[in-house]
Amino acid sequence: MLEKRHEQMKTEYSVRPVLFKNVERIEAFLFMYFIAMIIQALIERDIRINMEKRDVASIPIYPEERECSYPTSYRILSKFDNIVLNHVLIGGKEIKVIRTELTEIQKQILSLLDIPEDRFWLDQ
Known part of the structure; x- marks a missing residue:
């Protein structure tokens, strides 16, 4: 599983050599990717x-x-690509x-993640 996540970091996220001059910035940048990978793993685990x-x-x-x-x-989150929230x-x-x-599949995904529909929208 760890190898899969590192492969994702190099392919899906395109993490390549960065042009930061400060080592702390590079560490912070990679730490953010690490957090993203943990969140992705948790989403997959909870759904399954x-x-x-x-x-x-x-x-x-x-x-x-x-x-x-x-x-x-990736597939789970891509189902929410069309979501729009506008405040006039x-x-x-x-x-x-x-x-x-929300579509029926979006509602099903939220249900499988134990996220109530009314909590999906942050303005409520």
């Missing part, structure tokens, strides 16, 4: 554990809504909030 607990064999997160038995964090302000006062309706 809850799929097993709830007898969900697969979820449709591949292109063309094909089923996936072992979802990756007039004179500095919020008059309306416009947001994307």
